[in-house]
Amino acid sequence: MNMNDSSPMYLQVARRLMDDMQAGHYRPDQALPSERALSEQFGVSRVTARKAIDQLVEQGLVVRKHGSGNYISQRELPLPSLSGFSAQMQQRGHAPSSTWLKREIVLANAEEQLSLGLTPDDRVVRLERLRLADGEVMAHEVAVLPLDIVPDPGAIKDSLYQYLSEHDRLPVRALQQIRAANATEVLAEELGVEVGDAVLFVTRVGYLASGRAVELTYAYCRSLNVAQTPSY
């Protein structure tokens, strides 16, 4: 391995295995070569081979079976895309739209540095929008991404998702925190609720398969009033 490629070996190995899987060299429910065999085949240590397989497991492409083997998980094409992900925050059957508030390039603040693993010098793209469903404001959303992930923010139209997808930078994993907060005056105005009403504050960090954090989003959402059973 490792000719003309400066990326870590375990990622190279993972990519090779993924390519082989897509090319059909391995079939669903078939075991991969053993970790010891892979380490020899690729000329890496077993630890490194394992780390490569970790990547595939994380993406749901492979399942580990202790004492037995690592198996290709059953499915068609490896498209573990997180598509329509934040649509979870919206009602079904409503037409989503958004209003741009800001689209700027700025230095990352402390929180953004921490979440995205940046330095004080690093610049980020900050996208601020009101999200609507059927013309009704549902959320005030701020998305922050490292500038090297979104070099030309002007090219983003309505869908950040689509932009990232086209550039092969779609998060495959996300960490999301949900809290309740009380609407401030400004927020209440924006969301069309009463001041002090409970709203949801959602923070999300999206990660690439490599583990790099590429998206920090925080949003104030109108709480969805649950009719009957809170059905926790």
Added chain:
Amino acid sequence: MNMNDSSPMYLQVARRLMDDMQAGHYRPDQALPSERALSEQFGVSRVTARKAIDQLVEQGLVVRKHGSGNYISQRELPLPSLSGFSAQMQQRGHAPSSTWLKREIVLANAEEQLSLGLTPDDRVVRLERLRLADGEVMAHEVAVLPLDIVPDPGAIKDSLYQYLSEHDRLPVRALQQIRAANATEVLAEELGVEVGDAVLFVTRVGYLASGRAVELTYAYCRSLNVAQTPSY
């Protein structure tokens, strides 16, 4: 380490660090001791110390900063109630219901110990349900809670939320991880989708105001197919 505890060292170390964080020994935005220091402190190799930190990173409690340190990323807790929280996962105006699959008391497994801050001896209540909206299966959900939080699981009817609320044990903060996965055969059957279809795998840990983790839930949900704009 490793007295009276057969679980892997890296989990023990992870749990120790988590306890220390919750006890307030580390403050948000503060760096943990270096990996080399930790490995010495706990008498493990650096690889093992790293693996422990991996666990914390995975749970969003710690952020790595190359060349600098591993930082606590704990967000602070709010006051208002998190009511109707997971209703976000459901469509509005649909009648929620559920089918019980299991309701059992068992020993906590390693992952549950870590997430809920338990020891191998601690018992947990495991609630396994299919969640429906208008009779349509939306999710296969497993909720795990420490036994002392839910001493009489039989008293839980349809709503875990309601039960916790009545006992004043409602989480006020939650950490949620969302991943995409492909439906296995069993899962596809349960959720009424095609094998290999993308489904969401949601892991959530709920915390009391005191900071104690009281709820670990993981669920496979049908992806909500967004009609037009993916509207990331």
Added chain:
DNA sequence: CAGTGGTCTAGACCACCGC
């Protein structure tokens, strides 16, 4: 520059599987 995390190795022992 010294200290940090990121990667990698070679070798070891254990727990589990299936024959």
Added chain:
DNA sequence: CGGTGGTCTAGACCACTGA
């Protein structure tokens, strides 16, 4: 039983941070 994954070690080099 042999082969598998699961864990662990001690030591090494690199890339990056921050004073």
